[in-house]
Amino acid sequence: MTYSMVAANLKQKQIAQALSRGKRLDERGLTDYREIRIERGIVERAEGSARVHLGKTEVMVGVKIDKGEP
Amino acid sequence: METSQKASSLINENGIRMDGRRLDELRPTKIEVGILGNADGSAYIEQGKNKILAAVYGPREVHPRHLALPDRALLRCRYHMAPFSVEERKSPAPSRREMELSKVIREALEPSVFVEYYPRTSIDIFMEVLQADGGTRCASITVASLALADAGIPLRDLVAACASGKVEGHLVLDLDDAEDKKGEADVPLAFMPNFNAITLLQMDGMLSLEEFEQAVNLAIKGCKQMYELQKETLRMKYVAVKEEVAEE
Helix, strand or coil: CCHHHHHHHHHHHHHHHHHHCCECCCCCECCCCCCEEEEECCCCCCCEEEEEEECCEEEEEEECCCCCCC | CCCCCCCCCCECCCCCECCCCCCCCCCCEEEEECCCCCCCEEEEEEECCEEEEEEEEEEEECCCHHHCCCCCCEEEEEEEECCCCCCCCCCCCCCHHHHHHHHHHHHHHHHHECHHHCCCEEEEEEEEEEECCCCHHHHHHHHHHHHHHHCCCCECCCCEEEEEEEECCEEEECCCHHHHHHCCEEEEEEEEHHHCEEEEECCEECCCHHHHHHHHHHHHHHHHHHHHHHHHHHHHHHHHHHHHHHHC
């Protein structure tokens, strides 16, 4: 087995063990969200903007408005 | 009492600019390192209204493999502006300007990296402009250099960049978008202070030879100030690490 397969196998077992206790790997309950943080107006130049943190995932969105033909 | 400047003038009689800065003053700047968990190194800069994120991945395997160099690392740079970063929505497709700036930024950073240490690898640098207000290529170089340092890649020196130029007959430092568009000349410059070496020098507009020399010297002064900010930001990163270790 390659290193990545061994690591994946161990992780699989870890997840299964945690689930049997009703928890995930980061100690969250089965129906718990990761920490959510929302900020608005982070890019003043854009007509609209927002940034959302979901745990370590971070998404930034900007909205531009203009007249024109599609 | 008339305190506002005429709509058409960027610099008033007292030599103060539209945002209250003196002619030789940098915009308020804030830099952070290590903000992206997935990248090997990352840094973020807010210079005036500029907001630019840089991420470094590498040294890592080159894909496609035939591009690998036998004796050194391949440096690849991508400068990209988010569609919402400018006044008029910018198409996400790479424009000619972005391709030129990607090349020019790579050439500005390359002299600082010990590429000979990592043959057959690539070091990929991504700069994303989230909000643009003039001088983004300089801010991008400054933040990319810090991201390289954050990634632990051996560097001869940090590269700091700043633009000077001529606006309404005055020599100014760190032009914002309005000054860049309406001014007579814009001189972006990147500098390695330890070697007293210029790694990027461009000029857009018209300057006499003396004015050009003055602009270069002014830009170098600005670069040295950015350099101090870069060093301080890196220092703060290790102070935080030291405190974390001390707690254990």
